[in-house]
Amino acid sequence: MPDLVKMTIDGAEVNVQAGATVAAAILMSRSGFRRSVHGELRGPVCGMGICFECRATVDGQPQQRTCQLHCKDGMVVNTDE
Amino acid sequence: MNVGTYDCIVVGSGIVGAACAASFAKDGMQVALIDSLGAGLLATAAGMGHIVVMDDSPAQFLLTKYSQNLWLSLSDRLPPTAEFQKCGTLWVAADSEERSEVERKHALYQDHDVSTQILSKNELAVLEPELRQELEGALLVQSDAVLYAPIAAQCLTLDAASHGAVIIDSEVISIGQGVVNLRDGRILQSQRIVNAAGERSPQLTPGLPVKKRKGHLAITDRYPGFLRHQVVELGYLKSAHTLSADSVAFNVQPRITGQVLIGSSRQFDTTSEVDHAILGRMLARAVEYMPRLASCSIIRTWTGHRAATPDKLPLIGPWPGDETIFLATGHEGLGITTSLATAELLSAFFSGQTTEIPIEPYLPARLGEGCHA
Ligand SMILES: Cc1cc2nc3c(=O)[nH]c(=O)nc-3n(C[C@H](O)[C@H](O)[C@H](O)COP(=O)(O)OP(=O)(O)OC[C@H]3O[C@@H](n4cnc5c(N)ncnc54)[C@H](O)[C@@H]3O)c2cc1C
Numbered sequence: 001m002p003d004l005v006k007m008t009i010d011g012a013e014v015n016v017q018a019g020a021t022v023a024a025a026i027l028m029s030r031s032g033f034r035r036s037v038h039g040e041l042r043g044p045v046c047g048m049g050i051c052f053e054c055r056a057t058v059d060g061q062p063q064q065r066t067c068q069l070h071c072k073d074g075m076v077v078n079t080d081e
Numbered sequence: 082m083n084v085g086t087y088d089c090i091v092v093g094s095g096i097v098g099a100a101c102a103a104s105f106a107k108d109g110m111q112v113a114l115i116d117s118l119g120a121g122l123l124a125t126a127a128g129m130g131h132i133v134v135m136d137d138s139p140a141q142f143l144l145t146k147y148s149q150n151l152w153l154s155l156s157d158r159l160p161p162t163a164e165f166q167k168c169g170t171l172w173v174a175a176d177s178e179e180r181s182e183v184e185r186k187h188a189l190y191q192d193h194d195v196s197t198q199i200l201s202k203n204e205l206a207v208l209e210p211e212l213r214q215e216l217e218g219a220l221l222v223q224s225d226a227v228l229y230a231p232i233a234a235q236c237l238t239l240d241a242a243s244h245g246a247v248i249i250d251s252e253v254i255s256i257g258q259g260v261v262n263l264r265d266g267r268i269l270q271s272q273r274i275v276n277a278a279g280e281r282s283p284q285l286t287p288g289l290p291v292k293k294r295k296g297h298l299a300i301t302d303r304y305p306g307f308l309r310h311q312v313v314e315l316g317y318l319k320s321a322h323t324l325s326a327d328s329v330a331f332n333v334q335p336r337i338t339g340q341v342l343i344g345s346s347r348q349f350d351t352t353s354e355v356d357h358a359i360l361g362r363m364l365a366r367a368v369e370y371m372p373r374l375a376s377c378s379i380i381r382t383w384t385g386h387r388a389a390t391p392d393k394l395p396l397i398g399p400w401p402g403d404e405t406i407f408l409a410t411g412h413e414g415l416g417i418t419t420s421l422a423t424a425e426l427l428s429a430f431f432s433g434q435t436t437e438i439p440i441e442p443y444l445p446a447r448l449g450e451g452c453h454a
């Protein structure tokens with residue numbers, strides 16, 4: 001069994017594999033990614049830190065590229081700030 | 082090919098030329114407004130759009146104050162995309178010398194009915210919590226505003242057109258003796274040719290004492306609530322005063338999107354590339370004042386040129402070298418602010434009415450006969 005870490009995504013607790021990216025955790029959770037200024041849904045495109053489409057607030061720090069962050073125990077992610 | 086005679090031809094549809102054309106057309110003049118790029122796409126698109134009362138000199142104070150009032154009365158008629166916000170300016174003091182500048186500025190502004198408030202260290206921390214703790218308070222100028230200037234220039238251009246101005250999309254290759262020559266071979270005629278070509282105005286009127294003063298800006302991603310006022314260091318006065326050396330100053334502006342627009346630098350440099358050394362100094366200065374800016378992402382950096390005159394006042398009025406040429410240029414770092422007043426001064430001048438404020442300090446003739454070829 002791989003190690004699991006517990007995180008909170010948009011208020012809901014989720015368990016994900018240690019070492020997964022935060023973007024992957026958001027995809028597995030029930031939350032969508034952020035919306036654009038005009039209300040369109042956004043989601044990860046490049047997976048390598050270039051397109052900035054996967055941004056979310058992580059541990060209070062806004063506009064983090066979640067495809068470039070690994071999940072850590074106790075992490076708090078908000079997709080809609 | 083002669084394609085017409087106009088009461089007035091305005092060259093340049095930046096914020097200044099567009100404001101002039103709108104104002105002249107409303108006076109009933111037959112106006113042509115010419116630009117090769119489209120409205121508001123040169124310095125007007127590069128600048129910060131801070132509508133600010135400044136007091137480097139009494140003439141600058143009068144002009145910025147008069148023009149700001151014009152903006153405040155126009156603001157209701159601007160579309161939401163012009164992003165006009167009366168967010169106020171906070172002039173922050175870093176030391177006791179700058180703190181006395183707060184007092185001086187407060188007294189002056191109060192004397193001239195510009196509403197200001199002195200803020201203590203703690204009051205400042207409440208208004209802008211991201212500012213570093215060790216500041217000596219600030220002066221809040223309530224009537225200052227910010228604006229997305231390229232949209233405002235487009236609105237003024239449309240306003241001119243709706244009052245009958247003819248909008249011409251072409252490059253002007255020369256002006257003078259009542260004639261305007263376009264790149265495409267067309268020739269227009271007028272006894273009043275207004276050179277509102279901004280940083281390019283000396284190319285059309287050789288001998289004009291206008292030099293390009295480059296500035297850098299950077300804009301962050303969206304961080305709603307991070308910043309609420311335009312915040313400017315008072316050291317800005319000291320650094321902007323030096324006309325020769327390169328300088329940077331802390332100057333940040335909240336955008337409606339939650340983005341933070343970060344300025345600014347001043348260099349006499351005609352290139353338009355981003356200079357990473359001075360950009361780095363500018364950003365380091367911003368982080369000194371707002372430490373958490375260091376963790377914000379910058380999504381774009383760019384440069385623009387201010388059209389600078391030797392005495393830091395714009396050139397508004399007849400050009401001594403040619404009685405058909407009038408100037409509306411040289412607005413340096415304040416052209417968004419002072420555009421509307423420039424238009425009102427020139428329109429009163431043309432119609433022979435008395436101007437709201439004396440026009441003399443801005444007349445090109447003040448710089449003496451020696452300044453033109
Ligand atoms: C970094 C920076 C920050 C600034 N911040 C502020 C601020 O916070 N507040 C403020 O009030 N001001 C600010 N300014 C200053 C302000 O942007 C300018 O003063 C203002 O935009 C000048 O407007 P303008 O219409 O004279 O010039 P421009 O906007 O440059 O317009 C000139 C127009 O003339 C046209 N043109 C030129 N030559 C020709 C030709 N031969 N044929 C046809 N068309 C021609 C160009 O295409 C252009 O559209 C800033 C400037 C910079 C660079």
Ligand code: FES
Pocket residue numbers: 043044045046047048049050051052053054055065066067068
């Ligand atoms: S998915 Fe493109 S930057 Fe993260």
